[in-house]
Amino acid sequence: MISRGRTGNMKMRHMAYRNLLGRMFRTILMLLAVAIAVSLFVGLSSLTEGMEDKMGGATESMGEWGCVDAMGEGGGIFYGKLNGDIGRTIDRIPGVRYVVPRVYGMAELKGVELSRPVSAGQISGIMGEAGGIVMEQMVGMMGGTAGKMLEGKGIAELMNSVVLIGIDPTKETIINSYPTKMIEGSIFDSPIGGAIIGKMLADESGLGVGDEVRVAYGGKRRDFNITGIYEVGNPLEDKGIAVSLRDARDLKGMGRNEVSMFRVIPEPHVETGTIGMWIKAKCRGVSIMDQGALMEALGEQIDQFKVYEYIVEAIVILASFGFILIMTMRSIAERTKEIGTLRAIGWQKPDVLKLITMESTAIAIVGTILGIIIGILLPYLFQAMMPIVFPNIPVPPMTELTKITSATIIYAFIIGCTSGIIGGIVPALQASKMSPVDAFRAE
Amino acid sequence: MIETRNVTKIYKLGDTDVIGAKEINLKIEEGEFLSIMGPSGSGKSTLLYLIGGLDKPTSGDVLIDGVNIVEMEERALCEVRRDKIGFIFQEFNLISTLTAIENTLVPLIPMGVSDDGMARGMKLLESFGLKDRIDHLPGQLSGGQQQRVAIARALINEPEIVLADEPTGELDTKSGDELIQLMEKMNRREGVTFIIVTHDPVVSEKTRRTIFLKDGEIVKD
Numbered sequence A: 001m002i003s004r005g006r007t008g009n010m011k012m013r014h015m016a017y018r019n020l021l022g023r024m025f026r027t028i029l030m031l032l033a034v035a036i037a038v039s040l041f042v043g044l045s046s047l048t049e050g051m052e053d054k055m056g057g058a059t060e061s062m063g064e065w066g067c068v069d070a071m072g073e074g075g076g077i078f079y080g081k082l083n084g085d086i087g088r089t090i091d092r093i094p095g096v097r098y099v100v101p102r103v104y105g106m107a108e109l110k111g112v113e114l115s116r117p118v119s120a121g122q123i124s125g126i127m128g129e130a131g132g133i134v135m136e137q138m139v140g141m142m143g144g145t146a147g148k149m150l151e152g153k154g155i156a157e158l159m160n161s162v163v164l165i166g167i168d169p170t171k172e173t174i175i176n177s178y179p180t181k182m183i184e185g186s187i188f189d190s191p192i193g194g195a196i197i198g199k200m201l202a203d204e205s206g207l208g209v210g211d212e213v214r215v216a217y218g219g220k221r222r223d224f225n226i227t228g229i230y231e232v233g234n235p236l237e238d239k240g241i242a243v244s245l246r247d248a249r250d251l252k253g254m255g256r257n258e259v260s261m262f263r264v265i266p267e268p269h270v271e272t273g274t275i276g277m278w279i280k281a282k283c284r285g286v287s288i289m290d291q292g293a294l295m296e297a298l299g300e301q302i303d304q305f306k307v308y309e310y311i312v313e314a315i316v317i318l319a320s321f322g323f324i325l326i327m328t329m330r331s332i333a334e335r336t337k338e339i340g341t342l343r344a345i346g347w348q349k350p351d352v353l354k355l356i357t358m359e360s361t362a363i364a365i366v367g368t369i370l371g372i373i374i375g376i377l378l379p380y381l382f383q384a385m386m387p388i389v390f391p392n393i394p395v396p397p398m399t400e401l402t403k404i405t406s407a408t409i410i411y412a413f414i415i416g417c418t419s420g421i422i423g424g425i426v427p428a429l430q431a432s433k434m435s436p437v438d439a440f441r442a443e
Numbered sequence B: 001m002i003e004t005r006n007v008t009k010i011y012k013l014g015d016t017d018v019i020g021a022k023e024i025n026l027k028i029e030e031g032e033f034l035s036i037m038g039p040s041g042s043g044k045s046t047l048l049y050l051i052g053g054l055d056k057p058t059s060g061d062v063l064i065d066g067v068n069i070v071e072m073e074e075r076a077l078c079e080v081r082r083d084k085i086g087f088i089f090q091e092f093n094l095i096s097t098l099t100a101i102e103n104t105l106v107p108l109i110p111m112g113v114s115d116d117g118m119a120r121g122m123k124l125l126e127s128f129g130l131k132d133r134i135d136h137l138p139g140q141l142s143g144g145q146q147q148r149v150a151i152a153r154a155l156i157n158e159p160e161i162v163l164a165d166e167p168t169g170e171l172d173t174k175s176g177d178e179l180i181q182l183m184e185k186m187n188r189r190e191g192v193t194f195i196i197v198t199h200d201p202v203v204s205e206k207t208r209r210t211i212f213l214k215d216g217e218i219v220k221d
């Protein structure tokens, strides 16, 4: 039943340890209080970090400078058209540094199964307003119609849809876009039949450098040879395929001089808003998307989301702190006689404090570690549980939306440990102040 | 040696004063085996706590080996309790999560348990007939066995004085008898002063000196 071996261990920490094991129920409750608070903190933080990361990626994909996208009125980047001459007009506007033409479309990959379809509709459906707004804006960046189109299409239809991007490799290199973001292989050098694909697409389709892929747009089909894989950080583009302007025009049935949009990069210190107004004034039938302003708005959205996060975190931490305090208070009440006895047989106040601090430190550390593990697993748990609890709601890709940073772990540790330890010490201070006689008579 | 000089303890309960001890003058020599008798509420525990430095008198002095403990600071008083005094309580007051030997060693823990301390603890438990109960938790021991562990704990620091507040109160007659015998043995063998509070005449008969209290006053010595 009880081993003889433990007779030799008689230090204060063993006593603390034995007290914790001897009062298992209370110990588990306190561990849970710390662990739940910490796991919620980690879960919430990793969600904001993940969102910020995605937004950061989106900003980065637009180059180091803010930019203005000019596209055909009404159709957005996917269905609108611009004449190439407009590019030359924009280029002459003072303050414009580079004008980069692109063709966009939603194409289908033939004979490819995407393992993890992600759609904006899914995410906004689950994550409520804040997440929805963020995703909408990401879709908005791709053009006004894209959002409408995503809503119109069913999820099943979207599953094999990818973004088709027609690019001019030389100009994209200058603005530090696709060709400089290759993680495998290289940009195609022939203007016909070469393609690079985004990392997410590569991961989900199993396609790699050297593979052939058949792209369908409307009734047209074309085969491409994959020469490289890029990662720009924007989830929509990273789940896309980039080909030459000529091939993209061909697939979409666009004229030789037509493009979907011009990405306009201003000279340093020139406001994107000013450039946008100039373009509006000089070119007819052009709609403007000021990416600089959009990113700012997006940043504000994230800040707003963070404020909510902090409020929830504060409540979570306070609640667990209160719970720990109540639990320790209760245990002190239970142990008043014990503490009185210890004081009577010669334990000094600091000795009693030390014992109780050891106990709450152990609980705080173990509970925090437990909480961090649960917090990291939370998105996976969520994804596994959602279909069971709510079979009709599509599951957002929580594991992809969250990001664990070392800062989150460090903060979790600090918060978990301090609240656990303070929650233990405050009542212990009170108990050790009591005179032994009062403690005996306290029954 | 213990000496009390005009020790009075008045508890304040709202507006009313409750007398716990009144003008107590006592001299207890080293190695005495003494009992304090009296009806419930007569101030037996109060006197014991005052002698043991657990509580301070309203007026008067308590001297242990000529040192007035009434004037001592809490820290020093704690050391006196640790080094010179052992306590035994009616309800044993063992720590429920610790084994017999661990409970015995508890007074040593803040300073560190030496091999000597460990050996002494084992020897005490063995001589109290608890050799095969060393690793048992209090919940696995009978009342008599628990109280013997409590005596071992009281003696671990080799105190000069052991103060016992109704140590047989929760025990049956046989265990109570054995316990008093054990205390007497330790008194004779190691010269430890025992002051035993009881309201059981059978217990007080076994002591060499009995003090009778009533309403906080000594009525017979």
Ligand SMILES: Nc1ncnc2c1ncn2[C@@H]1O[C@H](COP(=O)(O)OP(=O)(O)O)[C@@H](O)[C@H]1O
Pocket (backbone or CB within 6 Å): A441, B011, B012, B013, B018, B019, B020, B038, B039, B040, B041, B042, B043, B044, B045, B046, B047
């Ligand atoms: N903390 C206290 N506050 C008020 N009255 C007390 C307190 N402790 C003891 N008393 C009173 O002092 C008297 C003596 O108590 P006590 O020493 O416990 O007696 P005994 O141990 O002989 O039963 C009793 O009337 C009791 O009610």
Ligand SMILES: [Mg+2]
Pocket (backbone or CB within 6 Å): B044, B045, B046, B165
């Ligand atoms: Mg009493």
